[in-house]
Amino acid sequence: MAEVVIVSSQEAAGEIYAAAAAALIARKPDAVLGLATGSTPLPAYAALLRRGLDLSRVRGFALDEYVGLPPGHPESYRAVITREVVEPLGLTPALVRVPGDDGGLLETAGERYERDIVAAGGVDLQILGIGRTGHIGFNEPGSSFGSLTRVKTLTSHTRADNARFFDSPDDVPTHCLTQGLGTILRARHLVLLAFGASKAPAIAAAVEGPLTASAPGSAVQLHPHVTVVVDEDAAAGLANADYYRYAWDNRLAWETP
Numbered sequence: 001m002a003e004v005v006i007v008s009s010q011e012a013a014g015e016i017y018a019a020a021a022a023a024l025i026a027r028k029p030d031a032v033l034g035l036a037t038g039s040t041p042l043p044a045y046a047a048l049l050r051r052g053l054d055l056s057r058v059r060g061f062a063l064d065e066y067v068g069l070p071p072g073h074p075e076s077y078r079a080v081i082t083r084e085v086v087e088p089l090g091l092t093p094a095l096v097r098v099p100g101d102d103g104g105l106l107e108t109a110g111e112r113y114e115r116d117i118v119a120a121g122g123v124d125l126q127i128l129g130i131g132r133t134g135h136i137g138f139n140e141p142g143s144s145f146g147s148l149t150r151v152k153t154l155t156s157h158t159r160a161d162n163a164r165f166f167d168s169p170d171d172v173p174t175h176c177l178t179q180g181l182g183t184i185l186r187a188r189h190l191v192l193l194a195f196g197a198s199k200a201p202a203i204a205a206a207v208e209g210p211l212t213a214s215a216p217g218s219a220v221q222l223h224p225h226v227t228v229v230v231d232e233d234a235a236a237g238l239a240n241a242d243y244y245r246y247a248w249d250n251r252l253a254w255e256t257p
């Protein structure tokens with residue numbers, strides 16, 4: 001079962017991620033972080049920043065990227081990761097990869113990305129948000145639990161959700177490159193964050209629903225080391241919330257997420 005932590009604030013959620021990242025980086029200064037975009041990870045990056053660690057040797061792999069934006073577009077995930085993660089946290093730009101950023105053919109970008117993740121020794125700590133459609137990465141409903149990095153078509157829901165970052169909803173790309181559910185499941189530790197009532201159904205389906213490609217987040221149930229960190233609103237659909245609170249309040253001293 002995933003460990004579910006229900007927190008009172010996004011800051012508290014960020015601290016849980018930052019504690020896991022800091023412990024990892026202390027024992028492995030060139031750790032491989034899986035990076036995510038969107039609003040959800042921002043408190044986690046802010047908490048990591050507050051720790052003031054030297055992250056110059058840390059390597060990074062982004063979960064996903066739009067297809068079809070001009071190079072350097074401010075909403076490309078390369079640009080977002082640079083602006084929100086690499087620069088503020090002091091990562092070394094050359095050590096951070098985003099799918100499709102190596103200039104090769106789009107058709108084979110996924111295979112190259114997978115090779116690069118394997119060559120780096122795999123992702124140690126993967127931060128995840130979840131979409132209202134239940135996607136993790138851009139693995140929309142129907143994605144295979146065995147899927148690897150590949151081109152996907154975004155759902156109209158996801159395009160509408162992301163329209164806030166663009167001048168017009170029509171400007172949101174229709175396609176993306178995303179790590180697959182199989183890629184995500186290979187990371188050693190997953191930290192899935194969700195905030196707000198709009199995420200409650202997706203979190204309930206991911207954590208307590210049946211394993212199904214229709215709820216791609218449910219893939220996390222297959223992973224041996226998952227920490228799901230949610231605020232009260234995002235936890236609202238969890239049947240076993242009281243048990244998660246009890247388990248967290250009674251965790252043993254050596255049990256860290």
Ligand code: PGA
Pocket residue numbers: 037038039040041129130131132135136137
């Ligand atoms: P959000 O996106 O953090 O901006 O809500 C999450 C996601 O789509 O995975």
